[in-house]
Amino acid sequence: MRDHTTADLLIRAREGDHAAWEEIVRRHVRLVWAVARSHGLSHDDAADVNQTVWLLLAEHAATIRRPDRLSAWLTTAARRESLTTLRLRGRERPVDLWDSVDEAPTPEDIAIADDTRRRLWRAYHTLPDRCRRLLRLLAFAPELTFQQVAEATGIPPNSLGPTRGRCLEALRRRLATTEAVR
Amino acid sequence: MTLLAALADVLDRLDPPPARLVTHARDALATRLHADPLDLLTDSARTTPGGMRGTGHRTMRFTDLDLRLEPTATGLRLTGHAPAGHATAHWPGGTRTTAVDPDGWFHLDHVPPGPLRVVLDGARATPWFVA
Numbered sequence: 001m002r003d004h005t006t007a008d009l010l011i012r013a014r015e016g017d018h019a020a021w022e023e024i025v026r027r028h029v030r031l032v033w034a035v036a037r038s039h040g041l042s043h044d045d046a047a048d049v050n051q052t053v054w055l056l057l058a059e060h061a062a063t064i065r066r067p068d069r070l071s072a073w074l075t076t077a078a079r080r081e082s083l084t085t086l087r088l089r090g091r092e093r094p095v096d097l098w099d100s101v102d103e104a105p106t107p108e109d110i111a112i113a114d115d116t117r118r119r120l121w122r123a124y125h126t127l128p129d130r131c132r133r134l135l136r137l138l139a140f141a142p143e144l145t146f147q148q149v150a151e152a153t154g155i156p157p158n159s160l161g162p163t164r165g166r167c168l169e170a171l172r173r174r175l176a177t178t179e180a181v182r
Numbered sequence: 183m184t185l186l187a188a189l190a191d192v193l194d195r196l197d198p199p200p201a202r203l204v205t206h207a208r209d210a211l212a213t214r215l216h217a218d219p220l221d222l223l224t225d226s227a228r229t230t231p232g233g234m235r236g237t238g239h240r241t242m243r244f245t246d247l248d249l250r251l252e253p254t255a256t257g258l259r260l261t262g263h264a265p266a267g268h269a270t271a272h273w274p275g276g277t278r279t280t281a282v283d284p285d286g287w288f289h290l291d292h293v294p295p296g297p298l299r300v301v302l303d304g305a306r307a308t309p310w311f312v313a
Contacts, residue, residue, distance in 0.1 A: 013211060016211070018208075018211060021208070021210075021211040022208050025204065025207040025208055029199050029203070029204055029207055030190075030194060030198070030199060032199075032207075033197075033198075033199035033203070034193065037197060043200070045312075047200060047202075047203050047206075048295075048296045048297060048312050049312060050199065050203050050206070050207065051203065051206045051207070051210070051274060051296070051297045052297040052310050052311060052312050054206065054207040054210040055210045055213055055274070055297055055299075055310040056309060056310050057210070058210040058211045058213060058214050059213075059214055059215070059309070059310065060309075081311070081312050083228070084225070084227050084228055084311070084312060085312045087227050087228065087230075088227050088240070088312070116188075117188075117191070117192045117195065120188055120189060120192050121192050121196055124189060124192070124193075135186065135189060136189075136193060138186055139186045139187070139189045139190035139193065140190055140193075142186065168185060168186075171185065171189075172185065
């Protein structure tokens with residue numbers, strides 16, 4: 001299944017092909033999770049959003065007009081459900097793994113054996129919310145168009161290019177700073 | 183490896199999708215009903231500032247179904263109005279069915295929060311939504 005296009009997999013899944021469906025899930029589950037988490041939803045709320053998006057896709061697989069744009073469809077659906085869930089349940093408590101930057105090494109830190117990864121993780125978490133959300137989406141769905149990213153993040157399309165550049169530059173700068181203080 | 187690819191790698195290691203979520207996603211294909219859609223027309227959670235937290239309940243209007251959701255100590259209470267014989271709440275792993283009274287009203291209690299949809303007469307279904 002790994003050499004099939006997403007459009008082909010979607011057609012097979014519509015016919016009830018579970019192997020095709022599982023391959024679609026394997027390719028996209030990180031993206032849907034990233035969109036929900038980048039909206040500041042708690043673990044449990046993000047899990048509800050994810051499950052709902054996959055249930056929606058299963059039901060609507062037959063009516064998706066552009067199967068080649070499945071990433072965009074999933075991103076849009078995940079954002080819509082994330083925003084509704086935020087309104088219903090609110091943001092997660094501020095104390096989360098996002099805030100562990102200045103503390104002693106956490107289990108997460110220890111899990112990252114590689115020092116480069118640890119520094120990147122810390123640099124990422126000192127970025128503004130808007131940058132974290134944008135970069136997370138771009139990292140998992142590089143194939144999205146500017147328009148699709150704009151819709152998913154709420155950043156106006158005409159400022160997306162400059163914002164992307166500024167966020168990447170800020171990440172590089174902070175990464176360099178963490179290297180300097182070692 | 184580009185910076186974004188490295189970031190994807192780090193995020194995937196430190197905040198990965200939970201394993202049970204991947205299992206739920208795989209199971210989703212089996213939930214298809216092939217029912218006629220009841221389209222969502224309005225949802226107070228999308229239009230009212232503060233959503234359900236402000237008013238204590240949420241109202242949703244679908245084609246042929248008005249729905250009100252209230253949180254209680256034992257789950258959600260659904261009150262609906264629809265031209266139908268019976269109504270069923272579906273959530274992952276469970277359903278609950280009740281008769282619709284002659285005036286078109288029905289109640290369903292103890293519905294777990296999370297993904298939900300309502301099906302009328304087993305033939306018409308709302309989209310899944312987070313309740």
